[in-house]
Amino acid sequence: MATVTKSAQPPLIRAKVTSKGQVTIPVEVRKSLGIKPGDHLRFEQQGRGVRLIREPKENVFEKWRGIGIAGIAPGREALVTYMREIRGYDDFDDNLN
Numbered sequence: 001m002a003t004v005t006k007s008a009q010p011p012l013i014r015a016k017v018t019s020k021g022q023v024t025i026p027v028e029v030r031k032s033l034g035i036k037p038g039d040h041l042r043f044e045q046q047g048r049g050v051r052l053i054r055e056p057k058e059n060v061f062e063k064w065r066g067i068g069i070a071g072i073a074p075g076r077e078a079l080v081t082y083m084r085e086i087r088g089y090d091d092f093d094d095n096l097n
Helices: 027-033 076-087 091-096
Strands: 041-046 049-054
Antiparallel strands (some): 041 049
C-alpha cells in the first residue's frame, strides 16, 4: 500500500507594521536573503501579495563596460567598419544585413 507524505510547509514568520509604516525584517529572512545594513530591497506586487527581493549592490556587467579593442570607437557602426577592415570587404557583404 502506498503512503502519502505531506510536503513540508515553510515556517510562518510574522512582523508588525509600526504607525510610521516601518517593518523590522525578521532575522531568519535577513539571513536567508543575505540582507545587510545599507542593502536596497525591492517590493514587487503580485496579486494580493508582495514579493521581497534584495537588489544586487552593483551591476554584474558594469566591470566590463568600456572593455574592447583600443582604437575602435563605441557602437555598432564602428565595429562593422573595423571588421570590414580586418576581413576585407566586397559588395556581397551588403546583402548580409
